[in-house]
Amino acid sequence: MAAGMTGAGTRKGGLMAQVRVRRIYDEREGDDGQRVLVDRLWPRGISKEKVHLDEWCKEVAPSTDLRKWYGHDPDRYEEFARRYRAELKDAEHAAAFGGLRERAEHGPVTLLTAAKRSDISEAAVLADLLKGGAGE
Incomplete structure (x- = not known):
């Protein structure tokens, strides 16, 4: 499996x-x-036509404040993941996450991010939750 990807x-x-x-x-x-x-x-630097998206689910993304605080600092990842899981419980985030869960229940899903390190991104937190990880 290629780096930066999580499996079944x-x-x-x-x-x-x-x-x-x-x-x-x-x-x-x-x-x-x-x-x-x-x-x-x-x-x-990415055109919408080139990426072949099925959805842009920006409603599930971390808040601007949390994203700026985190800054993709590897030393802050665990705290970021904890805070982000808490955010996912609010109404807007929860509805968007429910849509992702529904997609994942019906077939393969690839969560895309522009982060340089996808393994410490919001997409990694979401993937863990979709697979039944801690904090669900």
Whole structure:
């Protein structure tokens, strides 16, 4: 499996479809399934036509304050993930996350981010939650 991607997982109640995390700048792969951008801001230097998105779910992205505080500092990732999971419980975030969960229950989903390190991005937190990880 390529770096920066997470594989299949299970969840209470049965098998969860494969959930991947990839950078939006990576080439599309045949087994990506539904491709969902989970960043609040549109990535620089990318045309909407080129990325082959099924959805841009900016409502599920971390708040601007949390995103700016985090700044993708690896030393802050654990605290970022904790705070982001808390944000995902508010009404707007919860509704958007529910839509992602529904997509993932019906087939492969690739969560896309422009972050340089997708393994410490909001997409990684979302993938963990979709696969039934801690904090759900």
